[in-house]
Amino acid sequence: MKYVDYKEQRKHGTFNFPIAFYHQQPRSPRYHMTYHWHTEYEIIRIISGTFHLTINNDTNLCRAGDVLFITDGELHGGTPVDCVYDCIVFDLQILMKYNHACTKIVQDITDHKILIQPLLSAHDDGIYELVSMLCEALSSRSTGYEFKVQGYLYQLIGTILEKHLYEQNRDDAASNERLNSIKNVLAYISENYYNNIKLEHLAKIAGMNEKYFCRYFRSMTDRTPIDYLNYYRIECACEMLSTKDISIKEVSLSCGFNDESYFIKTFHKYKGITPKQFMTAPFYG
Numbered sequence: 001m002k003y004v005d006y007k008e009q010r011k012h013g014t015f016n017f018p019i020a021f022y023h024q025q026p027r028s029p030r031y032h033m034t035y036h037w038h039t040e041y042e043i044i045r046i047i048s049g050t051f052h053l054t055i056n057n058d059t060n061l062c063r064a065g066d067v068l069f070i071t072d073g074e075l076h077g078g079t080p081v082d083c084v085y086d087c088i089v090f091d092l093q094i095l096m097k098y099n100h101a102c103t104k105i106v107q108d109i110t111d112h113k114i115l116i117q118p119l120l121s122a123h124d125d126g127i128y129e130l131v132s133m134l135c136e137a138l139s140s141r142s143t144g145y146e147f148k149v150q151g152y153l154y155q156l157i158g159t160i161l162e163k164h165l166y167e168q169n170r171d172d173a174a175s176n177e178r179l180n181s182i183k184n185v186l187a188y189i190s191e192n193y194y195n196n197i198k199l200e201h202l203a204k205i206a207g208m209n210e211k212y213f214c215r216y217f218r219s220m221t222d223r224t225p226i227d228y229l230n231y232y233r234i235e236c237a238c239e240m241l242s243t244k245d246i247s248i249k250e251v252s253l254s255c256g257f258n259d260e261s262y263f264i265k266t267f268h269k270y271k272g273i274t275p276k277q278f279m280t281a282p283f284y285g
Contacts, residue, residue, distance in 0.1 A: 018091035021138035027281040029242035035077030042070040049083030067121040181206040194256045
């Protein structure tokens with residue numbers, strides 16, 4: 001999944017079938033999940049290992065057997081640890097728009113009148129099995145898989161409603177305003193990471209003084225703003241190394257590092273290996 005886009009610009013799936021499947025494992029170029037948001041919904045299945053996943057202001061320690069549900073527009077990201085996981089990104093409204101029996105409940109979900117609980121598997125063991133079948137259908141793409149996928153999604157939403165795994169939305173205007181400030185900062189980083197970015201400018205974008213901005217940013221991302229910037233640059237570098245035929249020096253310059261040796265040192269800090277080792281790793285590409 002291209003998590004290196006903060007507010008993701010890519011479309012998932014096709015116009016008529018807006019759903020996409022991504023399998024992630026250590027050393028995959030898009031393994032680490034930088035903080036981002038998108039207009040689609042997302043389901044994450046943890047197959048093995050652990051995943052510290054933050055959704056808006058809440059952090060979950062996810063383990064094998066867990067299933068996470070992320071609503072459109074929610075800020076999310078985190079750190080997988082020896083983790084293998086699957087992501088399903090989909091447009092709920094388009095997938096279910098022709099089923100008039102479900103129009104009201106789908107509208108209540110997409111209008112955020114009700115909020116689906118993020119950690120679904122904690123409440124129903126059968127959900128993991130259901131999502132596993134959904135992942136298998138998306139992975140195999142066998143003839144007729146589209147029918148299976150939509151059927152599993154309907155069954156999942158039906159189970160969520162049956163088990164009452166949702167709550168009424170109680171909007172917190174002040175919290176939403178702070179979240180939007182961080183969204184603006186991360187959007188700026190995603191569009192300008194290759195430039196020289198100063199802490200004072202990021203604080204100004206957030207509309208906060210530097211001290212409060214650093215404290216709030218860290219509470220949201222578990223990183224300082226500059227640490228996050230370098231982390232994001234390295235994620236972009238992984239994307240380039242795995243998809244483009246360019247040199248390490250060119251990647252370094254493209255990601256905002258003027259000194260190649262510093263780039264290699266920073267890459268090793270976040271990935272535990274050098275860029276050259278990354279390019280020859282078993283799961284590279």
